[in-house]
Amino acid sequence: MLDMFSLVYFVWVLSAILLITGLYFAMRNKSATVRYWFLFGLTVFAWVIHFARYWLDPDLLMHNMFFVDLCGFSTLVYPFFFLSKNPLYKDYMYFVGGLFAAHSLFYPNDIEGDPILYYNTIRFFFAHSILVGVPVLLVLWKMHVPNWRNIPKMVIFVLVGALYSFSISSFFYEVGLTTRHMNYMGLWGNTDSVYRLFERVAPFMRYTVVEYGVEVSKPIPYFYMIPGLLLFYTPVWILMSMPFWERWRKGGSQS
Secondary structure, three states, X not given: OOOOOOHHHHHHHHHHHXXXXXXXHHHOOOOHHHHHHHHHHHHHHHHHHHHXXXXXXXXXXXXXXXXXXXXXXXXXXXXXXXXXXXXXXXHXXXXXXXXXXXXXXXXXXXXOOOOOOOHHHHHHHHHHHHHHHHHHHHHHOOOOOOOHHHHXXXXXXXXXXXXXXXXXXXXXXXXXXXXXXXXXXXXXXOOOOOOHHHHHOOOOXXXXXXXXXXXXXXXXXXXXXXXXXXXXXXXXXXHHHHHXXXXXXXXXXXX
């Protein structure tokens, strides 16, 4: 079972680090073309293991065949962003896709308690390792130089991904695939997770409703997360960009 901070959990984390490190050393002496298509192949492989759930996951709920949550959104767009000539999209992969996937990979609360040798657990591991590993390897192999000037645009990217998650949650509910709004990314609030921190920094973004004769205070869905996004993630993105400031100061370029 994958229980948080158990021995299995630490083996899980170490395995992810060793996998990405192993790929780095195994491919670092290959040509740039080989490395490029290898990384693209990984983004396609993430699609393969996602849709293989239809045959291999006995407990699959049909709405999970869609790409859900921000990591699902990243899995959806990675192949297209990777092939794009616009370096902004690779910045998304580094600053947003990789970072948020690392959160899920190293704090896998969504699958906590699941058997380790279970298809969805294995899929989760490799899918998120790909989301983290592809942009990390792009940077380590000097195939892309992250641009700190694009950090404000990363906020927009996250909000677009959140809007995607919000919309698909509403769609599932309206067509009857789910009996409630799925709380992807904690967008609906009132969740016992890390998103409580976002609620605490936005106490002014709440409203009150009456449920079963009792007044209940709730965060305004979607919008309550914006202050926390700016407060918590902007400093992290700045730190992630710092190793590349000198290269940009000297007029460095991206792929």
